Every structure is written in C-alpha cells, then in structure tokens.
Amino acid sequence: MNFVDTTLRDGHQSLIATRMSTEDMLPALDAIDKVGFYSMEVWGGATFDVAVRFLNEDPWERLRKIREKIKNTKLQMLLRGQNLVGYRHYADDTVRLFVRKAVENGLDIIRIFDALNDERNLLIAIDEAKKSNAHVQGAISYTISPVHTIEYYLEYARKLIELGVDSICIKDMAGLLTPKDAYNLVSALKKQFSIPINVHSHCTCGLAPATYQAAMDAGADIIDTALSPFALGTSQPPFEPIYYALSKNGDLPALDWDTLDFLIDHFTRVRQKYAAFDVKMTTIDPKILYAQVPGGMYSNMVKQLQEQKMAHRMKEVLEEIPRVQKDLGYPPLVTPTSQIVGVQAVLNVMTGERYSKVTKEVKEYVKGFYGRPPAPIDPELVKKILGDEDVLIYVILGEIGKKYLQKR
Amino acid sequence: MNFVDTTLRDGHQSLIATRMSTEDMLPALDAIDKVGFYSMEVWGGATFDVAVRFLNEDPWERLRKIREKIKNTKLQMLLRGQNLVGYRHYADDTVRLFVRKAVENGLDIIRIFDALNDERNLLIAIDEAKKSNAHVQGAISYTISPVHTIEYYLEYARKLIELGVDSICIKDMAGLLTPKDAYNLVSALKKQFSIPINVHSHCTCGLAPATYQAAMDAGADIIDTALSPFALGTSQPPFEPIYYALSKNGDLPALDWDTLDFLIDHFTRVRQKYAAFDVKMTTIDPKILYAQVPGGMYSNMVKQLQEQKMAHRMKEVLEEIPRVQKDLGYPPLVTPTSQIVGVQAVLNVMTGERYSKVTKEVKEYVKGFYGRPPAPIDPELVKKILGDEDVLIYVILGEIGKKYLQKR
Ligand SMILES: [Co+2]
Ligand SMILES: [Co+2]
Known part of the structure; x- marks a missing residue:
C-alpha cells in the first residue's frame, strides 16, 4: 500500500483555512521524509492564493525550501486544469508556463482535475506536465447523480488515459463515496486499466475510513491520508491507524514510532x-449525508441564509440543490460549481420563483464558460437565460x- | 445489519464523563424509538455510579422512564460480571437480586463481561439473567497479547455458549482491533457457532470505522454505534454514515432523515x-497505537506522571506496561485491570527497582482476587509478593x- 501525506496541503487547507506557513513546515520535513510516504501533497489547491494573500509568502520559495529538505519522497500538487490554482480559465501559455515552473521547482507528480470532468480543460496542463517529465495523475471528480x-x-478514465496520464485518482471532495461504491469503482478501474489507482x-x-478499507480490498494502489493532528474533521482519514493495521498484520514493515x-x-x-482558523469539529457532519453537498458548500449556505x-x-434549499x-x-459539486449551484439554489428559494434571478456565474456556466457539463443543460433554462435570438x-x-456568446 | 445505539450509555460515558441526565434523554426517546435500532444501550457501566454520585438521580427511575417511552426497541445494559456496575466482587445473592431487578425494570438484553475473561465471574449473572428471560449476551474482552x-x-466463546448465552459480543474497549483481525475473528466465530455476533x-x-466495515464483510450481525453528536473521539463510530452507506446501496431501507x-x-x-466535561478530541489519539493501552488508561498515566x-x-512507562x-x-487492559497494571508500571519506573513497591491491588490480583488470568502469573512475582511460606x-x-489467602 502506498500513502500520500496531505498534511502540508489538503490537511491544513481543510482544517485551518490553509494557514500553515513555511516556517511551521520546515522543522518537520526531515522527519516526514523518513516515514516512507510514497508522496507528499505540498502545493496547489488554495495554498498558492493563501500564501500570497494572507501569509505574505512566496509560494515558489516554499516549494523550493520543501524540495531542498525532502530527498526520498515524491512531491505533488493539485492543479485545477485550465484554472491552475486560481478561479478562472487562464490562457494556454500561462498554463504551460505555470506547469513548467512547478516541475522545475521540485514537483514530481501533478494531480490534475476539472470540476466538470471535461477533459478539454486538462489538455494543455497534461501535455505540458508530460513534456516536463512529471508523473501526471488524472483525477476524476466524484459525485452522485443519475448520470455519474x-x-x-x-x-472518463479512458479519456484521461488516452491523454497519457500515468495514474488515476478518484477525487471524492465531498466524502460521499460509500465503501461498496468505492469497491465497485476501484475494481472496475483495476480490471479495465493497468495504471495505479x-x-x-x-x-x-x-x-x-471505511471507504478506504473497501478501496484497499478492491486493489487501490495509493490512498491519501494526513498525519493525525491534521486528519479527520473535514480533512483526510489519519495515516497512523491505517498503517498500523497493515503493519500489525504483516503487510507492511513496522512504523518508526519515534519519528x-x-x-x-x-x-x-x-x-x-x-486555533482561530480551526474548524474544531469533534465529530462528523451527518447532515451532509442527506443534503448530499460538500461540507464547505453546506456551511457557506448556512452563513448565506443566516x-x-x-x-x-x-x-x-437542500431540496432545491439537486x-x-x-x-x-x-x-459535480466542487469548486467552482458548488458555489454556482449553491448560490442559485438559495436565490430560487428566496425569490419564490425559480430562476427569476439568475447569477452572473450561472449565465456564464450556461454559455459554456466552465466547460461541458456531464449531461445536457435543461433547454428551458438555456432559453430563459440566453433569450430566443441567442439560443x-x-x-x-x-x-x-x-x-x-462567451466572448461577446 | 443490526445497530445498537450507545448514545445513552457508552456514548456519553466516553465523551462527557457520563454526565447526561435523564431529563436530557427524555425529549429524544420518541424519536430514537422510531429510528429502527435493534437495541439501545441505556444502562450499566458507569451510569449507575454517576447517576447517584454526581447527578443525584435514581438510576432505577431512569431505566423505568426510558422503558415507558421506548416501545419498539430493545433496551440493554452492560454488566461487569460479579462486579455488576461497581468496582468489587459482590455476593451471589446481590448479583441475583441486581440482575432480576434490572430485567424487571425493563431491560431486554444483558451484556455481561469479565475483564480477565474468567467465565467463573459470569456464572451467577448469566444464570439469573436466563432465569429472568432476558437475552444474555456474553462479551469477550478483546486485547492484544501472545496468549490472546x-x-x-x-x-472462551465456546465456554460462554455452554453457559447459555444468546449472542456473543467482541468488546474492544481500547479500539485496538484491526480490520483484518476483526475479519478473521468474526469469520471464525461465525463458522464455529450459530448465534449472533x-x-x-x-x-x-x-x-x-474500518474495523466495523471488515467485521460486516465477515458476517457480523450487530454493531454498536452512537448518534454522531456522541460518536467518534473516545466513543463508538457514528451511526449515520454506516447506515447511509448500506441504504444507498440497497441493503437497508432509507433512513427517516427528519427524525x-x-x-x-x-x-x-x-x-x-x-462542555466542561467534554474530552474535546478533534482527532484520534495515535499514541495509543504504539502504547497499546486504552485511551482512559493512557490519560490517567499522563496525569499521574505529571x-x-x-x-x-x-x-x-509505556515500555514497562507490556x-x-x-x-x-x-x-486485558480494561477496568479494573488497566488501572492495576498502569499504576504498577508507573511505580516500577519511579522506584527504579521493579516490584520494590507493590500496590495493594497487585497483591490482591496475585492472590486471585480478580479471577484467573489468561496465562500463569510469573512465579518469581508470586514468590516476591506472597513470601515463601504463603507460596x-x-x-x-x-x-x-x-x-x-484471599480471605485471610
Ligand atoms: Co481534498
Ligand atoms: Co465501550
């Protein structure tokens, strides 16, 4: 079993609003490098933005400092396709430059995803990452719907593999993947394709935690965990018990517990x-199970409604979302589509007449600004938003x- | 799959020092009764003591009030064999009276365990529970050691079944049971015996959470969960996601999410x-994985050493414990043996000479006061404690x- 440690990216992004600074990371790097992780996710996602915006830090400098200390473990980042680590589509040459610089500064693996699973948003990033000799991981945004x-x-995995990705990630950002669905999905991917899952x-x-157990039973090659202080809550499952269980039963060497x-x-x-930024969850958020929305989206909507x-x-609102x-x-309800859907659902309930007010983002979405949706958009909605002539x-x-229409 | 809800016993015992009062429970009872739990653990363990000692409440009255409201769900308690819900061995007629009264006041299932898995400590309680027509569940205290x-x-399960128990519980109080060990143990029990596990x-x-997943895969019939506000931390896994996953995949009817x-x-x-009594854990306590001691014992020792x-x-001290x-x-390291072992380990380290000071409890343990240990006691230790003539x-x-020697 291979473990990706997310402590330095998704762990603190999920639990303390991405506030961990480079100086908090540096004293731990020698030790993390000794644990035996397959890879460490240390860059991308919100870290780029928050480093500059709130921490007054150069994200590139952070990456170089981490790379300097991490000799044995691969380093990886999360890249939002043509959106990179920002919130809009960038020009192709910007995407290419960004990917090249990321690899030059020390990244081994680039995990690339698109919120809509529109592979066209990944073409440039994948191409450039491959040219830079990075390991390219194509991530599938997981969601629950009749078409998914x-x-x-x-x-979608087949399309990614045709584009040349070296491994596939099932990216379940809402934590809604059940053990059985994970078992079936991983089994199917392993049966069909020969690259790591x-x-x-x-x-x-x-x-x-149970879903990882089922995924491992089905032959998953890599799982993402965080060190326990940055695990659970809205973050990943903790590394220690999963490793402990496998090593106790002889499937992995014993851990170096001093480290x-x-x-x-x-x-x-x-x-x-x-602590001021901490989500401070002592248990799960079970309401998401019936709301079927990611935790961040849920709490945003609660705030908006309050x-x-x-x-x-x-x-x-929860009934309006689906x-x-x-x-x-x-x-799939992931940045930025989670916000687009959530805000429109609130508006539909508030106004009492569905789509009597439509956000700028929904208009852009309908015009294809964010890529191709998994299924066709409701024709009535298209008509309402675009007007007859544009339709x-x-x-x-x-x-x-x-x-x-997008450019006009 | 059958669920035991532990919210009203182990849930609050584990997370808020057993402080939930009857008045906190009553408004929830109609709703809990509608969820469809196989059973609710509502009595026994520390609840008897804490009700009287700290809450100024009659524990019998609590049980009657709960029974009055719970029409469809079985009610169960945890009984520490001949120790009942206290901390010493009681006379046989006390045990019989207690069990009879517990059933009379509304309990359907009595879960009976002994810290040492010495079935002789369970004989009277099992016998009386059977006479009272209760469902008797024999619990195995799970621990990790070369003899276990x-x-x-x-x-041990065979012995319990010979005594007439109606079901078997694997009671993993330290949370050290791994998915694979659970799978193997449940499979073996299911293969050998025909009663519910x-x-x-x-x-x-x-x-x-992963261990429950593996146990269900192996055919476990019943699992203990708590409602999410009283789950995780040092408590049981939460009910909602496990039920959700099974119902999403069609193995159980949909939950009534309004309830x-x-x-x-x-x-x-x-x-x-x-909140003043809350353990307030936002993640797990991974150190227990290498200390191999229950969480409560671990924090007691930290306090003692401080x-x-x-x-x-x-x-x-952690090296001395094994x-x-x-x-x-x-x-097995469970009340009261966890304290006995923990305090002696601290003494052995503090004094610098092992067993130069021996606690009263260890002396009594060696004399057989607590029952028969799973393996023989070290003869040197017996000699040291008892003196040559007594040996x-x-x-x-x-x-x-x-x-x-015990009585003298
Ligand atoms: Co994530
Ligand atoms: Co318990």
Whole structure:
C-alpha cells in the first residue's frame, strides 16, 4: 500500500483555512521524509492564493525550501486544469508556463482535475506536465447523480488515459463515496486499466475510513491520508491507524514510532497555533449525508441564509440543490460549481420563483464558460437565460456559437 | 445489519464523563424509538455510579422512564460480571437480586463481561439473567497479547455458549482491533457457532470505522454505534454514515432523515451543555497505537506522571506496561485491570527497582482476587509478593490455598 501525506496541503487547507506557513513546515520535513510516504501533497489547491494573500509568502520559495529538505519522497500538487490554482480559465501559455515552473521547482507528480470532468480543460496542463517529465495523475471528480455511473467514470478514465496520464485518482471532495461504491469503482478501474489507482476522500460525513478499507480490498494502489493532528474533521482519514493495521498484520514493515511521535507533537502544536482558523469539529457532519453537498458548500449556505435571516428555509434549499444540479446537467459539486449551484439554489428559494434571478456565474456556466457539463443543460433554462435570438446562435452554430456568446 | 445505539450509555460515558441526565434523554426517546435500532444501550457501566454520585438521580427511575417511552426497541445494559456496575466482587445473592431487578425494570438484553475473561465471574449473572428471560449476551474482552489468539477467543466463546448465552459480543474497549483481525475473528466465530455476533469498538485510535466495515464483510450481525453528536473521539463510530452507506446501496431501507435531524440537533445541544466535561478530541489519539493501552488508561498515566513531575518518563512507562502485563499473565487492559497494571508500571519506573513497591491491588490480583488470568502469573512475582511460606500454601493447595489467602 502506498500513502500520500496531505498534511502540508489538503490537511491544513481543510482544517485551518490553509494557514500553515513555511516556517511551521520546515522543522518537520526531515522527519516526514523518513516515514516512507510514497508522496507528499505540498502545493496547489488554495495554498498558492493563501500564501500570497494572507501569509505574505512566496509560494515558489516554499516549494523550493520543501524540495531542498525532502530527498526520498515524491512531491505533488493539485492543479485545477485550465484554472491552475486560481478561479478562472487562464490562457494556454500561462498554463504551460505555470506547469513548467512547478516541475522545475521540485514537483514530481501533478494531480490534475476539472470540476466538470471535461477533459478539454486538462489538455494543455497534461501535455505540458508530460513534456516536463512529471508523473501526471488524472483525477476524476466524484459525485452522485443519475448520470455519474460506473460506466461514466470508466469512460472518463479512458479519456484521461488516452491523454497519457500515468495514474488515476478518484477525487471524492465531498466524502460521499460509500465503501461498496468505492469497491465497485476501484475494481472496475483495476480490471479495465493497468495504471495505479489512487483514492482521495474527506472525513466530513464519516464514510472515508471505511471507504478506504473497501478501496484497499478492491486493489487501490495509493490512498491519501494526513498525519493525525491534521486528519479527520473535514480533512483526510489519519495515516497512523491505517498503517498500523497493515503493519500489525504483516503487510507492511513496522512504523518508526519515534519519528511519528515527533511529528505528532510538532503538528499538534502547529494546529493549536492556528486555533482561530480551526474548524474544531469533534465529530462528523451527518447532515451532509442527506443534503448530499460538500461540507464547505453546506456551511457557506448556512452563513448565506443566516445573513438573510432565512436559516429556517435550509431544508427547502437542500431540496432545491439537486433540482438546480439537474437543470445544469449534473455538475459535480466542487469548486467552482458548488458555489454556482449553491448560490442559485438559495436565490430560487428566496425569490419564490425559480430562476427569476439568475447569477452572473450561472449565465456564464450556461454559455459554456466552465466547460461541458456531464449531461445536457435543461433547454428551458438555456432559453430563459440566453433569450430566443441567442439560443438560435447557440443551437445552430454549436461550439462556434457558444464561443462567440462567451466572448461577446 | 443490526445497530445498537450507545448514545445513552457508552456514548456519553466516553465523551462527557457520563454526565447526561435523564431529563436530557427524555425529549429524544420518541424519536430514537422510531429510528429502527435493534437495541439501545441505556444502562450499566458507569451510569449507575454517576447517576447517584454526581447527578443525584435514581438510576432505577431512569431505566423505568426510558422503558415507558421506548416501545419498539430493545433496551440493554452492560454488566461487569460479579462486579455488576461497581468496582468489587459482590455476593451471589446481590448479583441475583441486581440482575432480576434490572430485567424487571425493563431491560431486554444483558451484556455481561469479565475483564480477565474468567467465565467463573459470569456464572451467577448469566444464570439469573436466563432465569429472568432476558437475552444474555456474553462479551469477550478483546486485547492484544501472545496468549490472546483466535483459538483463545474461540475457546472462551465456546465456554460462554455452554453457559447459555444468546449472542456473543467482541468488546474492544481500547479500539485496538484491526480490520483484518476483526475479519478473521468474526469469520471464525461465525463458522464455529450459530448465534449472533456483535462488535463493539471505540474510535480512540482511529481503527474502529474500518474495523466495523471488515467485521460486516465477515458476517457480523450487530454493531454498536452512537448518534454522531456522541460518536467518534473516545466513543463508538457514528451511526449515520454506516447506515447511509448500506441504504444507498440497497441493503437497508432509507433512513427517516427528519427524525435523525431532530436527534442530531437535540444531542448536539446536550453535548454542548456538558462542555466542561467534554474530552474535546478533534482527532484520534495515535499514541495509543504504539502504547497499546486504552485511551482512559493512557490519560490517567499522563496525569499521574505529571503530578510526580515525571512526565518525561512516559516512554519508559509505556515500555514497562507490556512487561507488567506479561508478569501478571496477560490480563486485558480494561477496568479494573488497566488501572492495576498502569499504576504498577508507573511505580516500577519511579522506584527504579521493579516490584520494590507493590500496590495493594497487585497483591490482591496475585492472590486471585480478580479471577484467573489468561496465562500463569510469573512465579518469581508470586514468590516476591506472597513470601515463601504463603507460596507453599498457594502451590500445594491450589484453589483452596488461594481462597484461604484471599480471605485471610
Ligand atoms: Co481534498
Ligand atoms: Co465501550
């Protein structure tokens, strides 16, 4: 079994709003490098933005400093396709430059995903990462909807593999993947393809530890975990018990507990240092299981409704979300589509008339700004948003028309 | 799959020092009864003591009030064999009266265990529970030691079944049962015996959710969970995600989320009410994985060492514990043996000479006061504690000699 340690990226991004600074990381690097992780996720996601915006830190400098200390473990980042580590589509040459610089500065593995699983958003990033001789991991955004079947995921994995990815990640950002679904999906991928399968989930609603167990039973090659001080809550499952269980039963060598002891104490102090930013969850958030939305999206909506003194209408909003998701062609609820769907669902409930107000983001989404949805967008909604004349441009000219409407 | 809800016993015992009062429970009972639990653990363990000692409550009255409201769900308690819900051995007629009264007041299932897995400590309680027509569950105290093999557990289960228990519980109080060991143990028990197998674990060191998954794969019939506000930390795995996963995949009917929503909100408020007593764990306690001791024992020892200004010697104490455990014939580390072993290990380290000071409890243990250990006690230790003359009485007269020494 191979472990990716997410402590320095998803761990603190999920639990302390990405506030861990380079100086908090440096004293731990020698020890982390000794644990025997397959890889460490240390860059990308929100770390780029938060380093500059809040920590007054150069993210490139952080990467170089980490690389200097980490001799034995691969380093990896999370890249949002053509969005890179930002929130809009960038020009192709920007994408190429970014990927090249990321690899030059020490990254071995680039995990690339698109919120809509539109592989066209990944083409440039994958191509450049391959040219830079990085290991390219293609990530599947996991979600639950009538169109997100095993066949759908297999088909998307096939597209990624055709683009040349070296491994596949099932990226379950909402933590909604069940043990049985994980077992079936991993089994199907392993049967069909010969490249390594990585599973990435979050503990938010309590499924992930059992889901990892089922995924390993099905032959998953790599799982993402965090050191326990930055695990659980909305983060990944903790590394220590999974490794312990495998080593106790002879499937892995014994852990160096002195090294772990040092790391646990170090990161426990780091977590305490950022208590002001801490999600401070002592248990799971079970409501997400019936809301079927990611934890971050859920708490955003609670906040949004409270500000409007509409907290009591949460249930209606939760019922509206799958309808909006359906109207928009079942986008997985991950940044940025989670916000797009969530805000529109709140608006639909608040106004009392669905789509009587439509956000700028939904308009852009319908115009194809974010890529191709997994299923067609509701034609009535397209008509409502674009107006009859534009619909004719959209329908008659297809992609060309779409591009024109986006740019106009 | 059958679920035992532990919220009203082990859940709050593990997370808020057993402080939940009857008035905190009553408003939730109608809803809990609707969820569809196989059973609710609501009595026994520390609840009897804490109700009287700290809450000024009649524990019998609590049981009657719960029974009055719970019409569809079985009610169960945890009974520490001849120790009942106290901390010493009681006379047989006390045990019989207690069990009879417990059933009379509304309990359906009595889960009976002995810390040493000495079935002689269970005879009277099992006999009386059967006479009272209760469902008797025999619990195996799970621990890790060279003598605690699958064969050992199968043999103990056989003894319990010969005594007439209706089901078997694997009681993993330290949360050290790994998925693979659970799979193997449950499979072996299911293969050998035809009565239901229940698994009870704690999340303290992060194994339990995956362990439940493996136990279910192996055919476990019943698992113990708590509602999420009283789950995780040092408590049981949360109910909601496990049920959700099974129902999503069609193995169970859908949950009534309105009822769950009410219960989650109610118990979230109750947990906040007792914040002063809360363990407030946001993640697992991974050190227990290498210390191999239960969480409660671990924190007691930390406190004990801190008071003696010896916190820096924790590592030596942790290394001494398995040696003391071996000397004492590998008792499982559960109340009261966890304290007995822990305090003696601290003494051995503090004094610098092993067993130069021996606690009263170790002396009583060696004299057989607590029952028969899983393996023989180290003869040197017996000699040291009893003195040569008493050793002769002990060795030559066996059980008779032991009884005499205990009573003298
Ligand atoms: Co993530
Ligand atoms: Co327990």
